Amino acid sequence: xxELPWGIFGENLTTEGLKEEDAGIGDHYRIGRAVVMVCxxxxxxxxxxVRFGRDDMAKRFLxxxxxxxxxxxxxxxxxxxxxxxxxxxxxxxxxxxADIQRAYVHGRDDVALVRRIVSLAIMPAGLHKDFVxxxxxxxx
Numbered sequence: 001x002x003e004l005p006w007g008i009f010g011e012n013l014t015t016e017g018l019k020e021e022d023a024g025i026g027d028h029y030r031i032g033r034a035v036v037m038v039c040x041x042x043x044x045x046x047x048x049x050v051r052f053g054r055d056d057m058a059k060r061f062l063x064x065x066x067x068x069x070x071x072x073x074x075x076x077x078x079x080x081x082x083x084x085x086x087x088x089x090x091x092x093x094x095x096x097x098a099d100i101q102r103a104y105v106h107g108r109d110d111v112a113l114v115r116r117i118v119s120l121a122i123m124p125a126g127l128h129k130d131f132v133x134x135x136x137x138x139x140x
Contacts, residue, residue: 013071018085020098023069026091026122033077035088040127041101042068067101070124093120100127107134114138 013031020041027038093116100117107114117123117131 013079015085018069020067020069020101021096023097024091025093025095025097025100025120028074028088028091029071030084030086030088032079032083034073034079035075035077036071037074038069038091038097039072039122040070040124041097041104042070043101043104043127067097069097091122093122095120103134104130107131108138111135111138 018029023038025038025040029036029038095116099113103110103113103117114131114135118128118135120128123131
């Protein structure tokens with residue numbers, strides 16, 4: 001495998017123990033003095049391949065199932081190495097980052113899941129559009 005130094009993917013925050021299977025869309029976490037909300041998985045684009053000099057890098061990244069999590073900042077505050085990550089509340093949707101990532105890669109296998117994702121008002125516009133198009137193609 002490749003040696004991947006911290007920050008190579010452009011991440012702002014690297015965590016230990018917070019898994020895509022456990023992080024639900026809309027979940028609120030306190031990290032240090034900040035409060036953040038889970039909003040979407042990190043879906044790689046062609047730029048990842050450019051950065052690594054490999055055309056297949058985005059595909060490999062998605063196949064791994066460990067996509068990463070985008071948070072929105074609910075309450076600004078200082079965050080330091082070693083700060084605990086504490087879930088304050090669960091999102092009301094019951095969908096995890098892993099669910100969204102799985103539907104992005106294998107959506108044709110679970111139309112009901114894609115429909116649930118499309119119904120999320122909280123989903124960022126760009127990703128929502130991708131899933132609307134995916135659903136339209138599945139329902140033809």
